[in-house]
Amino acid sequence: MITAAQRHAALIDSLIQSGELVDDRLIAAFRATPRHLFIPEVGALTVHGTVLDARTSPEAWLAAVYSDDAIITQVDDGDPTRRRHLPTSSSSAPTIMARMLEAADLGDGQRVLEIGTGTGWNAALLAARLGDTNVTSVEVDPAVLAGARSALAAAGRSPATHLRDGALGYPPGAPYDRTIATCSVTRVPRAWIEQTRVGGLVVTPWTAMEGAGVLAPLTVAEDGSASGHFRGGLGFMLLRSQRMPDVPPHGLDAEPDETRVVDEDVISPLTEFATAFPITFMVPSWRMGLRSMGTGMGLWLSATDGPSWARVYPYGDEWAVEQGGPRSLWDEVERATAEWGALGAPDHDRFGLTVAPDERHRLWLDTPDGPGWDFVLPDR
Template identity: 65%
Template sequence: MLSAARRQRALIDSLYASGALCDRRLAAAFRAVPRHFFVPLHGAVTTSGSPLDADRAPERWLDAAYADEPIVVQIDDGDPERAEGVPTSSCSAPGVVARMLEAARLRDGHRVLEVGTGTGWNAALLAARLGDDRVVSVEIDPGVLEGARAALVRAGRTPRTVRGDGEFGYPEGAPYDRVIATCAATRVPRAWIRQTVEGGLVVLPWTAMEGAGVLARLTVHGDGAASGPFLGGLGFMPLRSQRPGPPAPPPPEAEPDETRLLHGPDPIEPLTRFPTAFAVTVAVRRWRMGLRPAPGGTGRQLWLASRDGGSWARVLPAGPAWRAEQAGPRSLWDEVEDAQEEWRALGGPSPERYGLTVAPDGRHRVWLDTPDGPGWDQEEE
């Protein structure tokens, strides 16, 4: 039976080997803070839904604690009557945590605001790297915060933990050198930028549409703007105030205003690949998409819907070809086709070539290669 310490060493070695962890001071923090202190003994589940129980299956529980995988610690905000089965809090995958903390470029003396305490592991790592008195962590859920505080005590860490809505930051502790969000945002809250010193960084998972997120590192400027690059794909649970509504695919019986045949390769497949899907979500405004079985079990169909519910489209098999149907004031499938064509004309850039600028008035603009390069304004939700 491998001890927790040996599992921890093996995990850190793997993070080094993958390139997720490079900074030696940060690596020392990972060594100083055992992850299993922050995994509940009972009630947590793997991302596949398998339950974890430290008493009944201690080996399996410890294996999960030191795997490079997230562990779900709360479903449906802890409300058993909701029964939706939606994960709402987790202990993030170690590789993802390392990537985010490396992206923050932490230095001795930095003061950090963490938005989303979760299990407390990330706050403990920050405290081990910078000092307990240099870290403030805000959590909106009282039950999650209670568990995090208990875990921090077990780990011997005492960062300041505050119950509150992280969208508003924590002005009492401002200004901060770094704001690190462990929840995804479509609109970067103005408070995060205002509470960061000029030249400081706001590090967050940013998303134009659920399911197509990236890690953003924004530098705060003296005029109240913030701008910076995307650092690759990254998925996180959304900031509670920015949770999207439930998906609303068009009903199967909905009649289209327009139907046309599509010849050539599978038009759905490109949108299942992250680089294409990301580029399209940036360029097409206020929409969502999903997959469901095609009628008669003949494969899959793609559905698209505007967020206001007034327009929809679907693409489904039609013998050797495909059929595109759309209805409403917007021709959503046309917009998606145009966005893909634009992306191909730009050379099919990867998400890492994009970045984000948040203007002093809160306007968001995604750009390619440089802030002055080709760009796409992001509408308010």
């Protein structure tokens, strides 16, 4: 059996070889902080839903813990009556954690606020890099926080941890040199920017809708704005206060106002990150998802500002498009796709985000003064 120490060393070596881990001090922090100390021995799941149990299957448990995958540590906010089986807390994939911490450009003596303690592994890595007294972490879920505190203590780490809504930050410790979120947001909370010093970084996953997300390291300016280029695609659970309402989308079974047939696959581009990401913010106030239909796997689109909707599904060798409501939602998607193409089909890392002091979010291409789109924040 390969030991935990051997698996841990191999994982860190692979992160270095892939180029995800570069900073020597950060590498040392990863080597000093084994992941298995922060994964529950019972009750965790792989991303494929396999139940992990260190008591009955220790080798399978260790193999999963030291894979480069997320480990789900809570579903349905820990409420067994909900039965939706939706992941609500996890240990992120090591590659993603390394990428985020490298993007934070950590320096000796810096003070960091972490949003979302989760398992405690990221807080422990920060503490190993910067010192326990320089790390403050907040967590909204009391059960999750209790588990993290126990794991941190067992690992010999003692960053400050607080039960608190992450959207509010933690004012008593401000200003911070870095604010690092382990959850995704569509609206960067004002508190994060206000509690980060001028010239400091807010490092957060950002998404226009659940699914297609990017890493956003935003530099805080003297005027209270924060701005930066996106780096790399990733997916995180949304900050709990920014979750979409648990309501069905519009038009799943409604009669359409308009139907047409197209001869090219219009579903695939909206299910692939490279082509879907820019459309998610170029079209305002909407969401989408896959749905099995009679002719195969289709796509539904639903406005978040009213009862507009669209359905797209295979129709023989073609694709049927149906839409209804006051907005012609599919037409908006087509116009946005054409606009993206006219710009040269730029990759996601050519885009960036500026959050103004009045909380306006503006997406831009190449530079903050370049072509841009005011992001209409989703209704909740």
